Amino acid sequence: MSDQIVTHTDVDVPAVFTQAQLEWLPWLEPLPAAELTERHYAGLVDPSRAKSPYFMLLARDPDILGARTRTDKDIFYNPDAGLPRAERELSAAATSRLNGCIYCASVHSRFASHHSQRTEDVQRLLDQGVSVDIDPRWNTVIEASVALTGIPLEFDTGHIERLRAQGLDDNAISDVIHGAAFFNWANRLMLSLGEPQQKAGA
Amino acid sequence: MSHHPTDVIDHLVGTQTGSPLDQVRQHRQQARINAQQSYLALFAPATPGRFSLADRFALAAFVAGLHRQPAIADFYAAGLAGQQPATAVAPAISQAVTQGLTEGPYGEFPAGPLSSEDQDGLVYTVADELRTTLGKPLAAAFDHAHMLVFHPRDARPAHLQALLDAGWSTTEIVTLSQLVAFLAFQIRVVVGLRALAASPAPASSNTTEANA
Numbered sequence: 001m002s003d004q005i006v007t008h009t010d011v012d013v014p015a016v017f018t019q020a021q022l023e024w025l026p027w028l029e030p031l032p033a034a035e036l037t038e039r040h041y042a043g044l045v046d047p048s049r050a051k052s053p054y055f056m057l058l059a060r061d062p063d064i065l066g067a068r069t070r071t072d073k074d075i076f077y078n079p080d081a082g083l084p085r086a087e088r089e090l091s092a093a094a095t096s097r098l099n100g101c102i103y104c105a106s107v108h109s110r111f112a113s114h115h116s117q118r119t120e121d122v123q124r125l126l127d128q129g130v131s132v133d134i135d136p137r138w139n140t141v142i143e144a145s146v147a148l149t150g151i152p153l154e155f156d157t158g159h160i161e162r163l164r165a166q167g168l169d170d171n172a173i174s175d176v177i178h179g180a181a182f183f184n185w186a187n188r189l190m191l192s193l194g195e196p197q198q199k200a201g202a
Numbered sequence: 203m204s205h206h207p208t209d210v211i212d213h214l215v216g217t218q219t220g221s222p223l224d225q226v227r228q229h230r231q232q233a234r235i236n237a238q239q240s241y242l243a244l245f246a247p248a249t250p251g252r253f254s255l256a257d258r259f260a261l262a263a264f265v266a267g268l269h270r271q272p273a274i275a276d277f278y279a280a281g282l283a284g285q286q287p288a289t290a291v292a293p294a295i296s297q298a299v300t301q302g303l304t305e306g307p308y309g310e311f312p313a314g315p316l317s318s319e320d321q322d323g324l325v326y327t328v329a330d331e332l333r334t335t336l337g338k339p340l341a342a343a344f345d346h347a348h349m350l351v352f353h354p355r356d357a358r359p360a361h362l363q364a365l366l367d368a369g370w371s372t373t374e375i376v377t378l379s380q381l382v383a384f385l386a387f388q389i390r391v392v393v394g395l396r397a398l399a400a401s402p403a404p405a406s407s408n409t410t411e412a413n414a
Contacts, residue, residue, distance in 0.1 A: 002366070003366055003371050003372040004366070005359045005362055005363050005366070007359065013312045014312070015311075015314030015315065015316065016314065016315055016316060017316075027359045027362055028362060028375060028376070060372065060373040060376045060377075061373060061376050061377045061380060063239075063243035063247065063248070064244055064377065064380045064384070065380075066239075066243075067239035067240040068236070068240055068380070070232055070235075070236040070239070071232070071233050071236040071237050071240060073232070074230050074231075074233035074236070075230065075233050078230060078232070078233075080229055082229060082230075098307060099354055099355060100307065100309060100311060101355070102312075129319065148390045148393065148394055149307070150305070150306065151268070151270070151305060151307075151351065152270050152305065153270075153271075153389075153390065153393045155390075155393055155397055157400050159397065161401060164403070169403070170222060170223075170226045170403050171229050174226045174229075174230070174395070174398060176394075177394030178230065178391060178394075180390065180394075181387045181388075181390035181391045181394060182387055184383075184386040184387055185383045185387035186383075187354060188350050188354045188379070188382065188383035188386055189383050191355055191357050192349075192350055192354055192361065192362075192379060193362075193379060
């Protein structure tokens with residue numbers, strides 16, 4: 001049997017950027033749970049991810065999924081030096097806002113709010129877009145993420161100097177770079193392999 | 203390419219062992235190792251299957267070219283040459299890049315308040331004369347990659363249907379999507395770290411790091 005697109009009817013598509021929890025519906029058939037092998041579990045990294053249609057679709061190529069997940073976790077969760085977690089999430093949210101990934105932006109704006117306790121500032125990024133004026137330090141992190149997302153890539157030594165002027169050391173600047181770069185990876189998968197849906201009753 | 207650099211990002215950035223940038227990357231050792239493991243999973247897979255190494259390198263050279271990164275495009279074109287010396291695909295990639303160059307990200311949002319941010323842009327398909335050289339599956343992959351690079355928010359099920367129609371399986375589409383999306387990451391890390399290396403911190407600010 002040849003492979004097919006998965007179609008969803010009556011999808012309640014979110015029409016704005018939101019910090020609410022969303023669902024994600026795959027357009028291709030995730031790997032059936034019965035077909036999971038040791039190699040697939042190794043790729044999923046966390047066995048609980050076998051419940052997620054997104055990770056079960058990506059598990060069809062477990063080696064790249066496993067390496068991608070470990071890259072992701074170190075960029076965002078490693079507490080050693082670098083940028084505070086809230087601002088790593090800010091770079092992810094700004095990147096997702098510019099690329100137009102409503103699902104990714106929902107998750108990482110929520111994390112940015114949780115870690116900064118600045119829910120309203122984060123919401124202004126979602127509502128007004130990446131040209132929003134929040135404060136000099138956040139503006140500079142957003143500006144750097146934008147310069148690393150649009151093509152042509154305009155990120156240069158001027159961005160490094162402006163980040164330094166806001167108190168970021170080289171480890172923190174590297175975290176901004178990796179946070180924005182990683183979401184250029186994640187956005188493209190989430191946008192092209194499925195779609196977001198508002199949770200029923202939300 | 204039978205020989206892969208120990209760390210492709212360091213290779214493309216030109217990171218010197220023991221340099222400040224080397225020390226910065228050591229703070230995210232798992233990200234560094236797994237960015238390389240990601241590269242190897244895509245360009246030196248245990249079993250490439252029908253998505254050949256030559257096609258993987260060709261697609262990567264196209265994606266790097268669309269990002270206007272000639273040194274990175276050359277790196278992947280060398281990988282292609284290692285698989286297929288003197289292939290007609292190499293000049294076809296250069297032509298496809300020239301025809302596909304634009305600025306992004308653009309595209310449509312779901313209808314509603316965000317529609318005011320909708321932005322038109324090039325909807326690229328490989329030109330007929332190049333389609334024959336690339337072959338049907340690789341040409342379809344180029345069409346898809348252009349959308350992913352410049353206007354991913356325009357992605358629809360019909361784009362995946364076009365890949366299925368060109369002979370790609372569900373699992374191969376996952377690998378193809380990962381390859382293009384990974385490059386979007388790798389290229390940006392290289393561009394970002396190059397700028398960081400080119401703008402050394404004032405001497406005072408890194409003294410504590412040296413002993414960390």
